[in-house]
Amino acid sequence: MAKVFVLVEHRRGSIREATFECVTLARELQTAAGLEPAAVVIGSGVAPFAETLAAYLPETIVVDDPSLEHFRFETYAAVLRDLIERETPLLVIAPHSAFGMELVPRLSAELARPCATDCVAVGMDGGALAATRSVYNGKIDERLAFAPAGGYFATVRAGSYAPADPAGTGAIRAHACPAPPAAWRTEHRGYRETAAGAVDITQAPLLLAIGRGIKDAENIPKAQALADRLGAVLACSRPVVDKKWLGKERQVGTSGRTVKPKVYLALGISGAFQHIAGIKGPGVFIAVNRDPKAPVFRAADFGVVEDMFKIIDALAEKLGAK
Amino acid sequence: MEILVCVKRVPDTADAEVALRPDGRGIREEDLAFGINEWDNYAVEEAIRLKEKHGGAVTVATIGPAESEDVLRRCLAMGADDAVMIDEASFRGADPYGIARGLAGLARRKAYDLVLAGALAGDDGYGMTGPVLAGYLGWPHATLVTSIEVEGKKIAVARELEGGLEEILAVELPAVLTIQTGINEPRYVSIMGIRKVRSKDIPVLAPADIGVGAGEVGENANLLRSLGLSTPPAGAEAVMLKGAPAEVAQRILDIVKERGGVA
Amino acid sequence: MEPFREVFWNIPDHAIFYSLAAVATGVFLYGLYRRYRLWTAGWPEKRGRSFDWKLVAGRVFANASIFRGDPVGGVTHILIMWGFIVLFLGTVMSTIDHWLVSYLTGDLYLAYAFVLDIAGVALMAGVALAYLRRYVLKSGKMVTVIRDHVVLILIFFVSLTGFMVEGLRLRAAPPLWSEPSPVGQWIASVSALDVPGALLAHRIWWWIHSIASLSLIAWFPFSKFIHVFAAPVNLVYEGMESSAFLTLEEREALGSDFSARQRIMMDACTQCNRCTVVCPSAAAGEPLSPRAAVDEAGSFVRRAGGFGLFPKRPPAEPPKRGTAVGPEAAWLCTTCGHCRIECPSAISPMDIIREVRTARVESGENVPDNLQEMLESVYKFKNPWQGAKGKRMDWAAGLDIPVFADGAKETRCFYVGCTFAYDERLQEVPRSAAAIFAAAGYRYGVLGKEEVCCSEFVRGAGEDGLFFELAGQNIDAFERHGVEEIVTPCPHGMHTFANEYRRMAPGAAARRVLHVSQALEEILRGGALGLEDRGERAVTYHDPCFLGRRSGVYDAPRNVLRSIPGVRLIEMKRSRERSLCCGGGGGRMWVEASAGEKMGEVRAREAAETGADIIVTACPFCFTNIDDGVKTAGHEGRVIVKDLVELVAECLPGRDGA
Structure with missing residues (x-):
């Protein structure tokens, strides 16, 4: 039976949440297409990760070697080339993350196996695999088919699938690390924190998040004042940080922090997936945006189509009246 | 340092309404504003800064319709030394593999030390052209780069990871890097600046010039084939709060109090 | 015997004096030449034919604009200015008398002597008032630097020594007639010197006076005295109607920084600080002083031109115009125009600042982030607010608004403007205007999606190329639809349509431009x-x-x-x-x-x-x-x-x- 591989993403001693979202997709494909799911864990001293994954999928393949301590395209690709040639999975899925983006597209080109990146859904379409991608700032969906090849890749947008719960006990199988080439051309030199700062948005129960709609650095104090009155911590989306209006430590999203507040109040945020993917947990999500078609309304629990400044003023007024 | 930067002309859809063409195979472009892909703009700025610091030359290239010339002129005005276009006709409808094949052909025409591209494009958002290009060239690559330090025959780059973390990677040259936004602050390009480069020749290369045979790229050669576009339902999941700002504000405060436990 | 005065009385060494005078005059003329070269190194501005003599005469001769809002300053200036002019003319008259025709005799001489005495008093009184105003009344809020003291004290000293010479002459050799020189007479009367002593003292003071006067002449073109020439020239410019803008081709070909007029403005400035006093940015405590900006730009131009008494070689690497005004100050001007109307000499600091901005924008360096984003938005979206083209008519949702492109046959265009079109709160304004127009049966059409940013503030920010591009698009649209009259709720649009578009497209001048308030005035006339x-x-x-x-x-x-x-x-x-x-x-x-x-x-x-x-x-x-x-x-x-x-x-x- 054909296989579907889930590439396990882990960093600095823990498995990344996005892996379990891919597990959910793999299980769906097992049901829909009869594919046999397997997790692929690559790294150094990653036996515990394999144990974890075994609780999710029927099979877990481990490639454990000191040379694989830190993720690098070169080392991981060498392992995967070998593994894919031997095991010929029909589909390999990975998170569309800094890990997946670095690893999968190039590997797909080298193996001439088509890859659909940043998919919001992967499924069957008339007996063949098809992927759904969200394009033009989330305003259009595109369905993609793969040109016939021996196998395929897909990277999955964070948040597209709910993280899986453990189910059953799977087998763990080791795969030998292929012999390394004469010389590597890249070298991992370490990690660097970029979001160092006094504010910790990850622990706040109430977050007031602002996005591109804030328009101007001048308006930041207005939002900060409202946050203070609400007892909220001010957070933001990427454009606000790119413009240096707020520090990186306040950024919510895949390239910023992942937050789990009780209430997330998003003002003037359109809802790029990189941002939405950083909002987790069972909290309530309220979005204010003047564009009724903003993708944020697909992620939010409550939506308000209004100019964010009108809402800021109205909230300030209500709070002042108390 | 010889640098090639791959750029793309894309529509700005952040605040615009995006509607499908009647044939459902593309979007209506009349009311959209086009310009250089945001990520590519950072890549061009970074290339120019590297040139200003370490010498060499910057070439910008694109595969796209004739209107893309504006984007290239803008890059020349920023400080790129040369620009080149690849005749789009044979690449029409090409997937990222096809585009990367064309760019690889172009990159082989000269001894480049570095090829830069945006980490992704604001329209289709594949985020794969750069690394696939590196695969075709057989060069090392790094994606989502947020800083570049030149160390002789090597460079040290920072890659943006999730959760406010970066990883530092040393990469041998020549290499392909994809650039993340925020790596620098791109300079302003004035109309006067663009005028100054208006007579600069921008050669248009045919597929044969870059070693791409007929039928090797384009829609029929695609590895990824579109099954069609659709408009996702708006606000499908959110409960919409309606009313005057004051009423809505009250509802928001009620929800905050109810769910957030904040006084 | 008829009253007269012997020019070199008691002074034997004429040759020494003439040598010194020749040197001083030479330096003076050389200085003027250098200033002239400095001015003409700038590019000429295009000027129309009309000319406003009244403005020039009123401001130059009556100092009308100095009196406005500052009577003490006005009196100070008029005393010094006319004192100076009269004494200068007196010197010219006496030179003619000595060398060409002798005519200063009799009553004419007596009147001459009296008037000159009064002029000397006026000059000294003016200087005294200048100090009173600076340090006692503190009415002017002007900035005083050492150079200003040198100027004032030198003027005072020349007058004072002139009176000393006169008094000692009257003491040493009282004339047979009663000379109407009250100050000289008074000095003669209080002097305790005997005749030989007075003769000696007279000779000493004569030389001091001569050297002081000649120094003043030599120093004149190198000091703020140059405003005596530059300010009237600038006022003549002000009196002339401005015509076409430099085209981009012309701008590209410019070999210098700042236009001739802008350079003259810099030299016309006396640092009186009236501009800074009215500047809204300065008043709000922001780091902008229009006066300082003009001063900095002036220093920049002199430095770049190697200007000075001893000519300096201009720097090998020419300084960049973008640095002529401090990096922050250059972006703080709101182009409100208050400085320009306040300046007695019609200097326009905002024009000089704008010129600095053009250089900054062109090089792309030091353009503030948000401004850069605004300019990029105008380039890409044709409005400063990153509004999508498809949303430009959102304000008209549910209203029946005639759009030219949809076949509206009108000659009047209601130009909505970007902020009114895209700002949700302000969309109420064009909607209100439409309601009034409908009630009044006032006919109009709108450009709809063809409307692009008027770009007035784009030009204000120094991005001339972008201004030309978008202005050209609007002008084309007006022409395409046969627009004869434009009504707009936006003063920025109105100003640029009326005053700037005609400077790039001659046809635009024929179009009547109204602000909506003027249209409403017409509509509401008679209730x-x-x-x-x-x-x-x-x-x-x-x-x-x-x-x-x-x-x-x-x-x-x-x-x-x-x-x-x-x-x-x-x-x-x-x-x-x-x-x-x-x-x-x-x-x-x-x-x-x-x-x-x-x-x-x-x-x-x-x-x-x-x-x-x-x-x-x-x-x-x-x-x-x-x-x-x-x-x-x-x-x-x-x-x-x-x-x-x-x-x-x-x-x-x-x-x-x-």
Whole structure:
């Protein structure tokens, strides 16, 4: 039976949440297409990760070697080339993350196996695999088919699938690390924190998040004042940080922090997936945006189509009246 | 340092309404504003800064319709030394593999030390052209780069990871890097600046010039084939709060109090 | 014997004096030549044929513009100026008398001597007043540097020594006639010297006086005295109508920084500081001084040109114009135009600052982030707010608005403007205008999606190329649809359509341009619409800079307000020509200062102090800034901001007052 591989993403001693979202997709494909799911864990001293994954999928393949301590395209690709040639999975899925983006597209080109990146859904379409991608700032969906090849890749947008719960006990199988080439051309030199700062948005129960709609650095104090009155911590989306209006430590999203507040109040945020993917947990999500078609309304629990400044003023007024 | 930067002309859809063409195979472009892909703009700025610091030359290239010339002129005005276009006709409808094949052909025409591209494009958002290009060239690559330090025959780059973390990677040259936004602050390009480069020749290369045979790229050669576009339902999941700002504000405060436990 | 005066009386060494005089004159002429070269190194501005003599004469000879708002300064200047002129003419007359024809005899000589004595007194009194004004009255708020003391003291010293020479001459050799030189007579009378002593003292003082005078002459073109030439020349320029802008081709070919006129302005400036006193940015505590900007630019030009008594080789690497004014100050000017109308010599610091901006924008360096983003938005989206083209007519949702491209056959264009089209709060203004026009049967069409940014502030920010591009698109659209008249609610659009578009397209001059307040004035004349009383309201009107100072429209909006029943107009302390800028012009909507209060807050406070219920304005930027100011300065709930058009529309019959 054909296989579907889930590439396990882990960093600095823990498995990344996005892996379990891919597990959910793999299980769906097992049901829909009869594919046999397997997790692929690559790294150094990653036996515990394999144990974890075994609780999710029927099979877990481990490639454990000191040379694989830190993720690098070169080392991981060498392992995967070998593994894919031997095991010929029909589909390999990975998170569309800094890990997946670095690893999968190039590997797909080298193996001439088509890859659909940043998919919001992967499924069957008339007996063949098809992927759904969200394009033009989330305003259009595109369905993609793969040109016939021996196998395929897909990277999955964070948040597209709910993280899986453990189910059953799977087998763990080791795969030998292929012999390394004469010389590597890249070298991992370490990690660097970029979001160092006094504010910790990850622990706040109430977050007031602002996005591109804030328009101007001048308006930041207005939002900060409202946050203070609400007892909220001010957070933001990427454009606000790119413009240096707020520090990186306040950024919510895949390239910023992942937050789990009780209430997330998003003002003037359109809802790029990189941002939405950083909002987790069972909290309530309220979005204010003047564009009724903003993708944020697909992620939010409550939506308000209004100019964010009108809402800021109205909230300030209500709070002042108390 | 010889640098090639791959750029793309894309529509700005952040605040615009995006509607499908009647044939459902593309979007209506009349009311959209086009310009250089945001990520590519950072890549061009970074290339120019590297040139200003370490010498060499910057070439910008694109595969796209004739209107893309504006984007290239803008890059020349920023400080790129040369620009080149690849005749789009044979690449029409090409997937990222096809585009990367064309760019690889172009990159082989000269001894480049570095090829830069945006980490992704604001329209289709594949985020794969750069690394696939590196695969075709057989060069090392790094994606989502947020800083570049030149160390002789090597460079040290920072890659943006999730959760406010970066990883530092040393990469041998020549290499392909994809650039993340925020790596620098791109300079302003004035109309006067663009005028100054208006007579600069921008050669248009045919597929044969870059070693791409007929039928090797384009829609029929695609590895990824579109099954069609659709408009996702708006606000499908959110409960919409309606009313005057004051009423809505009250509802928001009620929800905050109810769910957030904040006084 | 007829009264007369022997020129070199008691002075034997004529040759020494003439040698010194020749040197001083040579230095003087050389200095003038160097200034002339400095001026003509700039590019010429294109000027029209009309000329305003009255303006030039009134300002040059009567110092009318110095007296305005500063009578003590006016008296000071007129005493020094006329004292100087008379003494100079006296010297010329006596030279002619000595060398060419002898005519200064008899009564003419007596009158001559008297007038010159008075002129000397006037000069000294002027200098005394200048010090009184600086240090006792402190009325001028001027900035005084060492150079200014040297100028003032030198003038005073030359007059004083002149009187000493006169007095000692009268003491040593009292003439047979009674000489009408009261100061000289008085000095002679209090002098205790005997005749030989007086003769010696006279000779000493004569030489001191001569050397001081010759020094002054030599130093003249190298000091702020040059304003004596530069200011009148600049006023002559001011009297001439400005014509076409430099085209981009011409701009590209420029071999120098700053135009000839801008260079003359820099030399015409005496650092009187009146510009800075009225500057809204300076008043809000921001680090901008228009005076200092002109001074810096002047130093830049002199440095670049190697100007000086001992010519310096111009620097090998020419300094960049973008550095002529401090990096922050260059972006703080709101182009409100108050400095220009306040300057007695019609110097326009804002034009010099704008010129610096053009260089900054061109090089792409040191352009503030938000301003850069605004310019990029205008380039890409044709509006400063990153609004999608498809949303430009969102304001008209549900209304039946005639659009030219959809076949509207009209000659009048209602130009909505970007901020009114995209700002959701301000969309109410064009909607209100449409309601009034409909009620009045006032015909118009709109450009709809063809409308692009007027780009007035794009030019203000120094991005001339972008201005030309978008202005060209608007002009084409006006021409394509046979537009003969433009009505707009935006003063920035109005100003640029009326005063700037005609400087790039001759045909544009024929188009009548009205601000919507002027259109409303016409519509409401004679109570035509039957506006209804919505209750007693006290309103104060904020003159937008680009409607008032820059376009000269002060009365139309006030007349409109007076024709609304129940509205009582209260004027603010600073209104009409002296209106205080909201801080929104010249691209300042997108630039934040590192220090100082918000100009919008300052203005909101001033408006609130009138006790008015409503602050009425007629400009989208003024609205935004003052509305913000009302909120941040804590006047919310007491006063609200409205656009004039909204106030009228609310009173249309059958409409609810909001």
